[in-house]
Amino acid sequence: MRPIMRLGRGFVRLEIDIWVSLARAITRRPDTDGGTPIRYAGAESAVLWAFLVVSAIEIPAVHFLIPWAPVRLVALVLGVWGVLWMLGMIAAHHVYPHVLTRECLRVRHLRRTRLDIALTDVRAVRHELRAYDGGKSVQLSGVDGKTAAVVVGSSTNVRVELIEPRAFTTPHGDHTVSAVAFWADDPGTAVSSIRAAIAGDRTGA
Incomplete structure (x- = not known):
């Protein structure tokens, strides 16, 4: 039941x-x-x-x-x-797009999935294309299952590495991960913008 x-x-x-x-x-x-x-x-x-x-x-x-x-x-x-x-x-x-502010990167999928990542928690960001199986909007990937992949069209193309693991609440449960991957229509611009925001945040700090 x-x-x-x-x-x-x-x-x-x-x-x-x-x-x-x-x-x-x-x-x-x-x-x-x-x-x-x-x-x-x-x-x-x-x-x-x-x-x-x-x-x-x-x-x-x-x-x-x-x-x-x-x-x-x-x-x-x-x-x-x-x-x-x-x-x-x-x-x-x-x-409900992903959103980049001066303090935070918000990774989304439709209305329900929302992963807020403080820019001070980001170690690195890069363009990385990867395909996934399964129908869940948030999947765990990597050898140790420590990457939260917010999948669109069965793929992600941007990877954000965190300074240390942290917990996120998703529609499919709570997960502690050390990286977040997501899809962006223009991954090159997304990566450049996130890096610039991180640099600006740390310079300001």
């Missing part, structure tokens, strides 16, 4: 996240807290837009194929819900 309840709570949370994300996109309120966004939407945008187009095409197609009015109405409602849901998923990738 407990696994079923956890699965049900996960679906409810995802549904809430989708509609909140869509509302933020409509009102143009990305969650950046005044920092510089580091985008990651490009890795999955093409697939999400393809699903959206297919869902939109299905609505009139089903209307003409189903002869029963009550069934057509149910199909219409489900079709519109599906289109709005996909728009919300696309919106979530844009309104």
Whole structure:
């Protein structure tokens, strides 16, 4: 029963996240807290837009194929819900980017995953492309399992090494790691910006 309840709570949370994300996109309120966004939407945008187009095409197609009015109405409602849901998923990738401020790097995936890394805790950052298996948005990797990988499109391309291990709370549990990997649409610019922010923070200190 407990696994079923956890699965049900996960679906409810995802549904809430989708509609909140869509509302933020409509009102143009990305969650950046005044920092510089580091985008990651490009890795999955093409697939999400393809699903959206297919869902939109299905609505009139089903209307003409189903002869029963009550069934057509149910199909219409489900079709519109599906289109709005996909728009919300696309919106979530844009309104919850990674964020770089003068004090912190916030690594995100949609609304639920958020790993805040103080720049004073960063030992090094580099461009490193790596592919992953599995469907979890946060995965442990490395020989000792001490890297938290925030995966987008089954990959990460930026790696942040920490001065010492620290604990993070994720949707998949609490993990103590010594590095965080994530995807950025422009990894070169992301790495340069993070390094510049670290240098500025330490110079200021």
